[in-house]
Amino acid sequence: MRLQINGRPREVEVAGHEFLLDVLRDGLGLTGSKECCVEGECGACTVLVAxxxxxxxxxLAAEVEGAEITTIEGLGRDGLHPLQAAFLDHAAAQCGFCIPGQLMSACALLDRNPRPTIEQVREAMAGNLCRCASYEQITHAVMDAAAGTAGG
Amino acid sequence: MVGIRHGHLRPGVVIDLKGIPDLRPAIEEAEGEFTISANTVMTDLEEDERIARHFPALIEAARVVGSVQIRNRATLVGNISNASPAADTPPVLVALGASVVAWSTRGERTLPLDQFWLGYRQTALQPGELLTAVRIPLPRRPAGSAFLKLGRRRALEISIVCVGASIELAPDGAIAAAGLGLGSVAAYTVRASGAEKILVGARPDPEVLAAAGEAALTAATPIDDLRSKADYRRAMVPVLVSRAVAAAVTRAKQGDRQT
Known part of the structure; x- marks a missing residue:
């Protein structure tokens, strides 16, 4: 089947029971999205669909045939995305494992709500856990990216 | 999906309802009721201003289902069909007097939501039937609704107890209609009919709300589990019921002043 990933059509052979994460990581070598809790608690595998x-x-991969999928590899392909710059500014990444997912959720938030309140950021990012507990840095990085003051 | 991923569920066939054009996401108002189609996700509800205006409790419940990532995929109809006793939106839908539309090649039938669950994780769906929509009647009088959830944290939490309340007020300020749904206190989401009976016709005074809270216990048959003891759940039901009714009454009065 055909998946539209990071602006590129990709042909992949997919079994009916295969999940999008596995197709991305094992089928396409896009290992930025992480496997962790595998039950919708941690958000390490977060990608954008439409x-x-x-x-x-x-x-399931079959559910998203034809939909536009964006993974962390598709973020900031022309230099750093403002969110990535803000995460660097704030040293928001410690071990880094959760960061691709954090960035994708932040990206989805700012696309829908470009100037969120800090409460809205916390709410929107509640599905992305960070075992290093960089929540303060992550939250402020998202606020800075929204304010357009990152990367300076 | 979690069950499939973990291998607890091993279905021979999975049908993706999102591929069926007739079930595409839609929230429609016609003939005094809202119809919410099977593929409408929680995020769609949260962003719908009509739902926020008429059924604020439904927004409150939809907003605490999982995370944003979950709410972007999880449907209202799925939350009903999953038949979890701890689900967030069903107590509100029961309170609002919702019904569900079950479709099969034999035809279509509508049944009241509080008759849809038959036992723990058991529904009235027959083989070959699927839910295509949920319907919520518009209140005819000044109305308000509220959802309260007791848990240990605010996000991604499965309730210890949750309550949906819906109230309609008569011109003299008495309660003209009341709906109450309870979650996490029985094998499935239950209606607190005893409490509703106490409320209808009465004025929403603190003694009446307290009596309704106590009466709601007759519908509750909680168990001990890893989230809470049954005793604690029983202790919290009256508190949450009376607070949810009070919040719904306040909203009904505010809505009345605005119109």
């Missing part, structure tokens, strides 16, 4: 952030570990 602009909305979803847990790719809980979406």
């Amino acid at each position: 602009g909305r952030n979803v847990n790719s570990c809980l979406v």
